[in-house]
Amino acid sequence: MGMAADSRFHVLAVDDSLIDRKLIEKLLKTSSYQVTTVDSGSKALEFLGLRNNDQIDPSAPSVSPGNLQEVEVNLIITDYCMPGMTGYDLLKKIKESSSLKNIPVVIMSSENVPSRISRCLEEGAEEFFLKPVRLSDLNKLRPHLMKTKLKEQKPETTQEIPENPRVQQEENQIDVQQPTSQSQQDQKQQQPQLEQQQPQSPQAASNNKRKAIEQQGLPPETERTRPRYSDIATVV
Amino acid sequence: MLGLGADRLWADMNRLLAFLFHQGVLDEQFLQLQQLQDESSPNFVSEVVNIYFHESEKLLRNLRSLLMDRELLDYKKMGIHVNQLMGSSSSIGANRVRNVCVAFRAATDQNNRAGCLRALEMLEHEYCYLKNKLHELFQIEQERALAAGVRYPLQN
Numbered sequence: 001m002g003m004a005a006d007s008r009f010h011v012l013a014v015d016d017s018l019i020d021r022k023l024i025e026k027l028l029k030t031s032s033y034q035v036t037t038v039d040s041g042s043k044a045l046e047f048l049g050l051r052n053n054d055q056i057d058p059s060a061p062s063v064s065p066g067n068l069q070e071v072e073v074n075l076i077i078t079d080y081c082m083p084g085m086t087g088y089d090l091l092k093k094i095k096e097s098s099s100l101k102n103i104p105v106v107i108m109s110s111e112n113v114p115s116r117i118s119r120c121l122e123e124g125a126e127e128f129f130l131k132p133v134r135l136s137d138l139n140k141l142r143p144h145l146m147k148t149k150l151k152e153q154k155p156e157t158t159q160e161i162p163e164n165p166r167v168q169q170e171e172n173q174i175d176v177q178q179p180t181s182q183s184q185q186d187q188k189q190q191q192p193q194l195e196q197q198q199p200q201s202p203q204a205a206s207n208n209k210r211k212a213i214e215q216q217g218l219p220p221e222t223e224r225t226r227p228r229y230s231d232i233a234t235v236v
Numbered sequence: 237m238l239g240l241g242a243d244r245l246w247a248d249m250n251r252l253l254a255f256l257f258h259q260g261v262l263d264e265q266f267l268q269l270q271q272l273q274d275e276s277s278p279n280f281v282s283e284v285v286n287i288y289f290h291e292s293e294k295l296l297r298n299l300r301s302l303l304m305d306r307e308l309l310d311y312k313k314m315g316i317h318v319n320q321l322m323g324s325s326s327s328i329g330a331n332r333v334r335n336v337c338v339a340f341r342a343a344t345d346q347n348n349r350a351g352c353l354r355a356l357e358m359l360e361h362e363y364c365y366l367k368n369k370l371h372e373l374f375q376i377e378q379e380r381a382l383a384a385g386v387r388y389p390l391q392n
Contacts, residue, residue, distance in 0.1 A: 017327070018291065019327050019328065020323070020324070020327055026277065026280060030272060110326060131326065131327065132265050132268070132329075134268060135268075135271075135272075
């Protein structure tokens with residue numbers, strides 16, 4: 001399919017709490033992701049190779065020798081409340097970096113503060129998870145990761161969408177061009193996004209806000225059921 | 237007979253767990269931890285819980301010494317420790333400990349010395365109780381694994 005030999009996604013998890021790092025690492029590994037954990041925002045930026053002047057550090061662990069532009073991190077998941085650089089600060093730095101801004105970022109927090117949630121989403125976070133994070137939450141990551149893979153590939157063919165409500169479970173079979181995949185999302189944002197990740201429109205931000213707030217204790221709806229494919233082309 | 241031993245221990249373990257859930261000592265998050273335990277990490281729960289014990293005792297010691305200060309109380313620092321304990325308690329499903337942390341944090345927000353002292357006493361009590369019960373749980377689990385191991389000897 002044209003991907004690297006190890007086609008698992010690589011997630012960078014940032015949390016100052018050792019217990020939470022152990023937990024998120026296990027959750028991610030159980031979901032078949034490759035994981036790197038760091039305990040601060042500054043260490044995360046170090047790993048990602050970001051220097052003060054926004055140039056890639058060729059000696060950074062995540063930068064492969066051949067291509068200075070390539071960063072081998074597919075998603076960043078970070079705690080909000082951290083000493084020094086908060087998750088929000090980290091998010092901002094990533095979105096301000098020309099080399100890193102396309103990496104999807106997810107924020108975790110133990111506190112459900114709506115203003116905090118919308119601020120993060122408006123700054124470009126893809127999702128906001130309330131702690132403690134569950135395995136079911138991680139299912140929401142896959143569409144964001146698929147989207148970044150798609151950016152590296154040209155869509156060659158389109159295909160009939162199979163009637164399968166659990167599409168996100170079928171790894172590597174279907175690349176879905178969808179910004180997010182929540183069943184309760186407003187269907188306005190259906191255009192395939194092959195280019196640069198655009199800043200979230202207020203519409204999307206409020207949709208995601210609804211997601212995060214609904215996550216707090218409404219079981220069935222928050223589980224992704226049948227995705228709606230009305231205007232989507234599926235690329236394999 | 238040994239088989240019955242393993243089964244009986246299994247029942248003991250479940251009874252203790254049910255009791256702890258019923259009392260609100262543990263909540264659903266603890267079940268999530270157990271579900272994450274598998275062949276690749278067979279001791280996941282006890283590893284995480286032991287980290288929790290180690291960190292919590294450090295935090296409780298810090299809180300105790302901060303509250304013993306005769307002069308000015310550093311409520312902000314106390315709040316930070318309480319937040320940490322609250323977060324880790326929530327992460328392992330230590331429900332009652334987490335709830336006491338909530339009350340403790342309110343007391344630090346209000347600069348309420350007496351309230352902080354009361355909350356710390358309650359916290360130390362709840363933490364001790366939790367630790368004892370979890371040790372009991374792990375002990376039963378260990379005995380059960382041993383008994384089950386003897387029941388199914390290695391085939392060769």
